[in-house]
Amino acid sequence: MRWTLKPKPVSKKVEALQKALQVDAVTATLLIQRGIETFDDAKRFFRPSLKHLHDPFLMKDMDKAVARIEKAIANKENILVYGDYDVDGTTAVALMSSYLKTRHNLVYTYIPNRYDEGYGISYKGINFALENDFSLIIALDCGIKSVEKVEHAKKLGIDFIICDHHRPGDKIPEAVAVLDPKREDCNYPYKELCGCGVGFKLVQALASKQGKSAKDLTEYMDLVAAAIGADIVPIDGENRVLAYFGLKVINTNPRYGIKAILDQVEKTELTITDVVFVVAPRINAAGRMKHGNFAVSLLVEEEEDMANKYAAEINDYNLDRRETDKQITEEALKQIEVNKEENRLTTVVYDKNWHKGVIGIVASRLTETYYRPTLVFTKSGDKLAASARSVRDFDIYNAIESCSQYIEQFGGHKYAAGLTLKEENYEAFKQAFEDEVSKTIDRNLLTPEIKIDCKIDLNDITPKFYRILKQFAPYGPSNMTPVFMTDELIDTGYGKCVGADKTHLRLTATQPNSSSRFVAIGFSMGDKYEIISDGEPFKAVYSIDENEWQGNINLQLKLRDLKA
Structure with a gap:
């Protein structure tokens, strides 16, 4: 592993922020590394507010998209909500369709089959719309490159509204509206929304015409948070606000489909990391192993018993997916070696x-x-x-x-x-x-790189420091979990390899002339036991988290790497 220590911010900036926030130098440094340099920046960062969301009409074509949907509702047209089969696509379809159904009865969903249609808008999907008298398709998390298909639909009398976040090609499809912050001609202030996020902005715009604010739409934010986590988009700006409030919904009042997933894994307080590794794979498994429609059905279900039934089916798909990917990975590794x-x-x-x-x-x-x-x-x-x-x-x-x-x-x-x-x-x-x-x-x-935020001593790790650190969440690209380096560490003599197959490393670290001691755990780092076993000093890269044991909560070091 390459260890790369991030450059230290200018000391005057650190001192100014320390004074403004009444925090220590390490906290001020971490904030400046994330672009937070003033009291007001810090307030927005630590206290996300729905008021920080941008006006959706700043997005190019938003007015056209809203006008076309309002017309469809007024004229009682059939609307087809179309989306990709991954988490971002299925959550976007669930969000858009469930919102539109509060205002219009003639709303239906379509997820393309991964195997005979492939990714994005398909001719089969357009033919389905034609045969079933749909005059408007809202495409989510796809469509930005579907120039010929949108043109084909137009000739058949079917209008498209595209909500995408992928990079456009040389030509923009001639749809009624193309919402994509990555369009070069779009001046929307935030460029890193996921597909479900772009869908949410359209819902926000529609709702605003009814006199509603973002606060009235929080019930949909659990879907947006799931998509943000699964699609690994930056968690800054608007994404941070949406992820923050979406996690609150997931943890306090999740929709029945997400609750059914959480009940299976007995999770209570979810982080974005849990969304990525617990919720997203199960939603994804439907589209991978069977059909993305199952995921949409789970996410829009309003009966708890039915949601539990869908979740059980999807869990079976997820178990099949694990077996299949394990087998194929082994075959691929063998192919590379041979x-x-x-x-x-x-x-x-x-x-x-x-x-x-x-x-x-x-x-x-x-x-x-x-x-x-x-x-x-x-x-x-x-x-x-x-x-x-x-x-x-x-x-x-x-x-x-x-x-x-x-x-x-x-x-x-x-x-x-x-x-x-x-x-x-x-x-x-x-x-x-x-x-x-x-x-x-x-x-x-x-060569894999570990980016280190700060070099610190163990004495810097205090309960107050960790309380502030916890408020840096939700973590993700552009706001990763802070990573620290400490040198001159010594194991107190309790270091050992642990786990059923002894592949993990557990030790208690201290420094000379320090009263601080912390348990450190290194998953799959049992092979580094010799570095810490001879009483010689070593240095470590780690993040800090909490360990709960028999009702006691203690801070511990989650090791990323060790060097003599």
């Missing part, structure tokens, strides 16, 4: 029998293992489909785009993308992708 591809700067693997629903998870696991830009391909109809994952600070979207001559369709973000291509182009694409990454990647990025 083909002796460890020396390449990219990982690109393919098997026609791999389950399309889990190749994104497998790509993530391979990235963790080899730490290289990764694509996992499988057969999908008469084409190959892939999920792509990247390493930190490398834009895989740009790398894929540079190989577009071999690609049929692609879309995504800096760190995650998807694409399809013809089978005969696979080898040529694989080599072009390797060549592009070799040309453009900084070789340092191929």
